[in-house]
Amino acid sequence: MTKVKESSTRNYNKGIAEMTCPVTYVMNKIGSHWKPIILYNLISGPKRYGELKRLIPAITEKMLIQHLKQLQEDNLINRKAEDIVPPHVVYSLTPSGKELGPVLMAMADWAIKDNAKYAGFSATADAGMELK
Amino acid sequence: MTKVKESSTRNYNKGIAEMTCPVTYVMNKIGSHWKPIILYNLISGPKRYGELKRLIPAITEKMLIQHLKQLQEDNLINRKAEDIVPPHVVYSLTPSGKELGPVLMAMADWAIKDNAKYAGFSATADAGMELK
DNA sequence: ATAGCTACTTACTTTGGGGTAGGTACTTGT
DNA sequence: ACAAGTACCTACCCCAAAGTAAGTAGCTAT
Numbered sequence: 001m002t003k004v005k006e007s008s009t010r011n012y013n014k015g016i017a018e019m020t021c022p023v024t025y026v027m028n029k030i031g032s033h034w035k036p037i038i039l040y041n042l043i044s045g046p047k048r049y050g051e052l053k054r055l056i057p058a059i060t061e062k063m064l065i066q067h068l069k070q071l072q073e074d075n076l077i078n079r080k081a082e083d084i085v086p087p088h089v090v091y092s093l094t095p096s097g098k099e100l101g102p103v104l105m106a107m108a109d110w111a112i113k114d115n116a117k118y119a120g121f122s123a124t125a126d127a128g129m130e131l132k
Numbered sequence: 133m134t135k136v137k138e139s140s141t142r143n144y145n146k147g148i149a150e151m152t153c154p155v156t157y158v159m160n161k162i163g164s165h166w167k168p169i170i171l172y173n174l175i176s177g178p179k180r181y182g183e184l185k186r187l188i189p190a191i192t193e194k195m196l197i198q199h200l201k202q203l204q205e206d207n208l209i210n211r212k213a214e215d216i217v218p219p220h221v222v223y224s225l226t227p228s229g230k231e232l233g234p235v236l237m238a239m240a241d242w243a244i245k246d247n248a249k250y251a252g253f254s255a256t257a258d259a260g261m262e263l264k
Numbered sequence: 265a266t267a268g269c270t271a272c273t274t275a276c277t278t279t280g281g282g283g284t285a286g287g288t289a290c291t292t293g294t
Numbered sequence: 295a296c297a298a299g300t301a302c303c304t305a306c307c308c309c310a311a312a313g314t315a316a317g318t319a320g321c322t323a324t
Contacts, residue, residue, distance in 0.1 A: 021188075022243030022253055023168045023236055031165060032281075036155045049301055056153075060283060065302065085291045087301045096246055103242055104155055106235040111154030114228055121154055164311080181271055192313060197272060217321045219271045 029074050030100065034059055034067045039097060040104050042077060046092035076100065161206050162232065166191055166199050171229060172236050174209065178224035208232065 030036050034056075041047065041055045053064060068091060071077045076097035082088045093100075112121055162168050166188075173179065173187045185196060200223060203209045208229035214220045225232075244253055 021169050021172060022240040023172045024165065025243040025247060026239040027165055027168055031163065033156065033159055033163060034282090036159055037153050040153060040155045050299095053301095061302075062284090062304095063282065066282090081301090085289095086299060087290090089301060099242055099245060103235065103238040106238045107158040108154040110231055110235055111157040113231060115154075115157060166312095182269095185271095193272075194274095194314085195312065198312090213271090217319095218269055219319090221271060 026103070029076070032067060034063050035071060036104060036107070038064070038067055038071065039076065039093070039100055040108075042091060042093050042097070043101055043104065046080075046090050049089050049091065052091065071097070158235070161208070164199060166195050167203060168236060168239070170196070170199055170203065171208065171225070171232055172240070174223060174225050174229070175233055175236060178212075178222045181221050181223065184223065203229070 030039065037056055037059070038052065041052060047055070049064070049068075052068075053059070053061070056064070068077065068079070072079055075094055078092050078094055080090045080092070108121070162171065169188055169191075170184065173184060179187070181196070181200075184200075185191070185193065188196070200209065200211070204211055207226055210224050210226055212222045212224070240253070
């Protein structure tokens with residue numbers, strides 16, 4: 001495995017930007033292409049690994065697991081595994097993750113306003129339905 | 133220049149995800165590390181190229197211009213250039229871009245809640261001050 | 265005359281996100 | 295005995311995003 005340069009300009013810049021811009025702090029946590037989708041799908045309630053896979057058909061297993069792990073490390077989701085034979089793992093939003101709801105919703109709302117193709121898509125109804 | 137595979141799995145997947153998830157639509161537009169920062173800095177009013185550069189010290193010129201161009205193409209910002217000798221170019225949010233305000237604000241709010249280091253950072257006061 | 269200002273452009277290199285394709289463990293169904 | 299189902303892990307590779315470094319035009323101030 002090639003060693004990772006621990007203090008690249010890239011990381012340095014990220015650090016700088018993060019210190020002066022809260023928006024970048026957010027981007028560094030959920031700024032990949034998949035993280036917001038995963039979180040969005042968890043808003044409507046806890047989901048098993050396999051469920052998420054089915055809900056997000058375009059994602060590869062590697063990306064799914066990788067991002068689930070990172071989201072865990074960033075304290076945005078919980079992982080609960082039952083130690084039974086066909087594994088049963090459930091992912092759910094942490095309080096911190098739940099508070100991202102408004103962000104995701106604001107995004108979805110904007111997408112609906114910005115693009116006609118989401119005309120039939122009600123963000124609040126769609127993702128918030130099982131929130132209590 | 134090496135030819136770009138016009139229909140990579142990556143792009144295919146992006147397309148799929150975009151069709152089923154409005155959040156991904158947003159990420160594909162403002163999902164880079166720099167775009168949200170640029171937009172965030174434009175919320176408080178139109179800015180010259182050089183101003184943006186000073187406001188975002190960590191960004192390189194290449195990245196700034198590149199993203200300004202893309203944001204223009206995506207109809208999120210306007211570019212107004214006066215044809216005078218020391219160039220004078222002003223960037224401002226389009227109506228569509230302005231509607232991203234709530235998204236950026238929701239992000240900033242979340243960052244403040246999620247991380248103590250932004251305790252003194254008031255998102256609404258900071259970015260919205262010159263909005264009318 | 266030369267350096268400086270502005271808003272860029274271009275060529276080249278590096279980095280890491282993401283995809284592909286396999287394998288693992290352990291049990292249950294046939 | 296063997297496939298199927300779960301939730302993963304691993305090695306390898308590709309490519310596009312991001313960084314580095316230099317150059318451009320045309321005027322102005324010293």
